[in-house]
Amino acid sequence: MLEQFAPAKVNLTLHVTGQSANGYHLLDSLVMFASVGDHLTFEPADALSLTIDGPESGAIPTDGNSVLSAAHLIDPQKSAHIHLTKILPVASGIGGGTADAAAAYRGLSKLWGLPDAVPGSETFAHVAKLGADVPICLFSQTARMSGIGEKIEFMPDLPALDAVLVNPRVEVSTPAVFKAISSKNNASMRMIPSNFIDQTRFITWLRHQRNDMQDAAVSIAPMIENVLSALWDTKNCQLARMSGSGATCFGVFPSAETARYAALQISREHPDWWVKPCALGA
Ligand code: C5P
Numbered sequence: 001m002l003e004q005f006a007p008a009k010v011n012l013t014l015h016v017t018g019q020s021a022n023g024y025h026l027l028d029s030l031v032m033f034a035s036v037g038d039h040l041t042f043e044p045a046d047a048l049s050l051t052i053d054g055p056e057s058g059a060i061p062t063d064g065n066s067v068l069s070a071a072h073l074i075d076p077q078k079s080a081h082i083h084l085t086k087i088l089p090v091a092s093g094i095g096g097g098t099a100d101a102a103a104a105y106r107g108l109s110k111l112w113g114l115p116d117a118v119p120g121s122e123t124f125a126h127v128a129k130l131g132a133d134v135p136i137c138l139f140s141q142t143a144r145m146s147g148i149g150e151k152i153e154f155m156p157d158l159p160a161l162d163a164v165l166v167n168p169r170v171e172v173s174t175p176a177v178f179k180a181i182s183s184k185n186n187a188s189m190r191m192i193p194s195n196f197i198d199q200t201r202f203i204t205w206l207r208h209q210r211n212d213m214q215d216a217a218v219s220i221a222p223m224i225e226n227v228l229s230a231l232w233d234t235k236n237c238q239l240a241r242m243s244g245s246g247a248t249c250f251g252v253f254p255s256a257e258t259a260r261y262a263a264l265q266i267s268r269e270h271p272d273w274w275v276k277p278c279a280l281g282a
Contacts, residue, residue: 001042002042003039003041003107004040004107005037005038005039006040006095006099006100006102007036007095007140008033008034008095008165009034009095009098009136009137009243010094010163010280011031011244012029012030012241012280013189013211014029014212014244015028015186015187016183016184017188018185025148025178025181026146027146027147027149028144028189030143030155031136031143031144032142033140034094035282036276037088037099038084038099039054039084040067040084040100040103042080042111045079045081048068048078048079049081050065050067051082052065052086054084054087055087056274057085057086059171060090065084066104066131067082068082070105073129074112075112082104082108089171089274091174092247092274093172093242093244093245094165094243095137098130098137099137099140101127101134101137102127102130102138103137105130106138117138117139124151128148128150133145133149135152136149136152141154142154143155146188157195158195158202160279160280160281162278163250163251163253163259163278163279164234164250164251164262164263164276164277165243165250165274165276166227166230166249166251166273166275167248167249167273168223168247168270170221170224172217172221172246177213177220177245178213180217180219180220183212190205190209193205203238206252211242213244214242217245218246223247227247227273228241230269231250231262234262234265235262236253236254236258236261237251237253238254259278262277263276
């Protein structure tokens, strides 16, 4: 049985720099992948089928799932049984369905004996048909993403971070947040650090960047503000910011131990929230 991990995608920065003619937004984003994510398995079968379990499986349809769309994109004639264990909350700004689609693309390509996807504009344009964030999720490596998501520059040597991901169990619609952004022509990220920057300077640099979707998301889901405050209120939090179009926010901490401690504190105060300590870019 083949297995694939679909790590959460965290937008450490997300600058909205314009809008293209087709209505999609131009972005400039530094993305890292987390040690927490969904799990998929793939087995030969007579028909294409999908089963789902796991703590976050409740709201997910098997029909029209992004995982099946990935199978159809590779080859609509081929069959397999796919099982998805859902750990990441849906519509939460950290990849979810996108990471699953990318993992299914990798897993099914292997199961069906196709060559591994090679990074490059042709591959990125092809898998972008499944969603704007699928190209970056296909390789799950730290990268700067621009265009509408199809331009990717890997940044393999940026330092890993210890973090906590927090979702207040509010689903946020990505198109609604894009619509609510007041200013769409913002500056790109300030000069991106060299790959060999140390962790302290990297976090200082991150603090000077933004997520341009954050205010718009807070206007739709004010609870996001409570999540950011809960992160900043923990001991040792070095940076708290929303990922993607929300509502999941991340906090950066100086060590795995301080991140675990902060996660425990937030879980105690908000037992209904989804809270995960993790490593980013490790
Ligand atoms: O491509 P994906 O399905 O992930 O995007 C969801 C929605 O978010 C799109 O339908 C579009 O409205 C919006 N979007 C955008 N600009 C992007 C990515 C997504 O406006 N770069």
